[in-house]
Structures are given as structure tokens and as C-alpha cells.
Amino acid sequence: MAFLPAPGYQPAYNPPIPYTTAIAGGLRVGMAVFIQALVPSPHNRFEINFSTGQYDGSDIAFHLNARYDGRDRVAFNSYQGGSWMEEELKKDMPFKPGKVFQLVFEITKGNFQVTVNASPFHEFAHRIPLERVQWLQVKGDITIQALCVIASGPGTGGPKGGSLLMSAPQGDLLPMLGPPIINPILPFVANIRGGMIPKRTVVVKGLVSSSAKSFIINFKVGFSNDIALHINVRMNKSLVIRNSFLNGAWGEEEKDLPKSPFKQGDFFDLSVRSGEQNFKVYVNGQHCFNFKHRLQNLQQIDTLDVTGDLKLCFVHF
CATH class of the missing domain: 2.60.120.200 (Jelly Rolls)
Incomplete structure (x- = not known):
């Protein structure tokens, strides 16, 4: 993909x-x-x-x-x-x-x-x-x-003047909304304007600490703290755990991946795109996993929360 x-x-x-x-x-x-x-x-x-x-x-x-x-x-x-x-x-x-x-x-x-x-x-x-x-x-x-x-x-404007020409599939996607947030400090919390509606993309670029044990990226509902998508990268076990936290309870973990794309001391960029049925997650331009929506009101998913053993290079909505 x-x-x-x-x-x-x-x-x-x-x-x-x-x-x-x-x-x-x-x-x-x-x-x-x-x-x-x-x-x-x-x-x-x-x-x-x-x-x-x-x-x-x-x-x-x-x-x-x-x-x-x-x-x-x-x-x-x-x-x-x-x-x-x-x-x-x-x-x-x-x-x-x-x-x-x-x-x-x-x-x-x-x-x-x-x-x-x-x-x-x-x-x-x-x-x-x-x-x-x-x-x-x-x-x-x-x-x-x-x-x-x-x-x-x-x-x-494009390289030859006039309006920018995009491919038809790219034209169907929502554009990035604001300027990138460069080198933000952790813990990082930010509002996703308009929520994670279908075709919205969020990009997180980071550097995993050389002695990292784990880091977490959450897509949350701001007013309730429900977590629609919880990504927990556990370096010591080479696992990428996916889950949700809704109505006060964790859901069923998903962790099957052929190989974790995250390594200690390495840069990564993670792109999360919301689809009609699931989140599609890519790491360094390669498809990593899908996560089926467990919270159906995608517009309520309006908060990004990042913590753990990494340094953020930029975040882009």
C-alpha cells in the first residue's frame, strides 16, 4: 500500500x-x-x-x-x-x-x-x-x-505559474492545515483542528533516543480523554502496540507486525491518515498497519499527545 x-x-x-x-x-x-x-x-x-x-x-x-x-x-x-x-x-x-x-x-x-x-x-x-x-x-x-x-x-502557484496541479488521488486528500511545529518539547499536546475526519493526515517526525525503552503517540478526544488510537512503541521487545481507551477501559491490543520499523538512535517519520473505516499508518513512507475505528465520531478525535524516549523534530497537521 x-x-x-x-x-x-x-x-x-x-x-x-x-x-x-x-x-x-x-x-x-x-x-x-x-x-x-x-x-x-x-x-x-x-x-x-x-x-x-x-x-x-x-x-x-x-x-x-x-x-x-x-x-x-x-x-x-x-x-x-x-x-x-x-x-x-x-x-x-x-x-x-x-x-x-x-x-x-x-x-x-x-x-x-x-x-x-x-x-x-x-x-x-x-x-x-x-x-x-x-x-x-x-x-x-x-x-x-x-x-x-x-x-x-x-x-x-506552481513551478510554471498558475494554480498547483495535483494528481487526482492527491486532490481527494485534505491539505495540511497549518505551518509545521518545529522541535517541540515533550510531553507534547496539541489540538487537531477539525478532528481526525476522513482524509485528514498527521505527520510526526522524531528521533528515538539511543537508550529508549518506549514512546507513546495518542490520538485523543480532548473533552473526555478517550483514546481513539494508542500507539505504544516498546523498544526492548521490538513491539508496536495499538489499542484504544474508551469509556474508562482499554480495548483489545493489536501487536502483530512482521518487524518493528523503529530503532534506537534512528530518525523516523510517522504519518497517520484517517479513512472511512480505519486509521492507515505509514512509517518512513512504508505502510505499517491499519487500525479499525473503534470510536465512530471522528471529528471528536481532536488531540495529539506524544510522550516517551524520543526527540520530536516536527509535527505537521
């Missing part, structure tokens, strides 16, 4: 490098780009570009260039009218070869805010209007495990 992302969420897993993708709807305030990657050996440099076009020579609104040449540093710049503009340099090198890192670009009204491993790294003021930025490019000595372009809904 293939995972079809909802409008406003563009994931890619293990893409080949160089990698170029259109930013669905164009770049806009409130968006974020999450990259989970590592620098292989040997290595010299890699770059990430927010570009106005997909081909060489296009203007680049924001260029991040990590250089490994004995004077390891990260350069930031823009490319306009065939020339590079004034370069900004950071002598700190947070991208350690062979070690997985988390790189996040948040798009604000005034700048690109760059975070590495949940720590602020650099702010780069806009030099080119955001509406011109339609493409994301990754080149050089980098191995991407996951790349996610995250936004509110499908946007208003």
Missing part, C-alpha cells in the same frame, strides 16, 4: 544526488524544509539551493555550501543575474562526516532561518522575492535519508 502525501507535505526518501524537486505551490512564509542526511567519505563539499529555476544559471535565492578543504566552513549566498552576490561565512562546521544530522530551513517574512540538530545556526535575509522561488536543489557530497518540504495546504 503506497503512501500518498497530502497537499502541503512533500517527502522524499533516499533520493539520488544530485536531486532537484519543484516546491509545490512555490516558496512562502510559514513553510519549512527538513533534511535528514550525512556526509559520506570521501567528501569535499555539498550545496543546497532554493532556486527560481531547475537549470544551471537560474537565480538562486539562498545557497548553502558546506566546504571541507582544511578550512572547514559553511558559506551562504545568492546568485542573481549571472553573478554571485556578497558571501556570508560561518567557520563552525556542524555537518560531521559519517554522522546523521538534522537540517531545517524555516521561511519567515524576513529571512531563511537555518537550524542544525535543533540548534540555531544562521539567518539569511531574503534577497529575492519568495514568489520567484520554485525549486529546491541538492548537489555534492551528501547522502540524504529523508527530505521533507512542509507547508500549509497546496499553495497558490
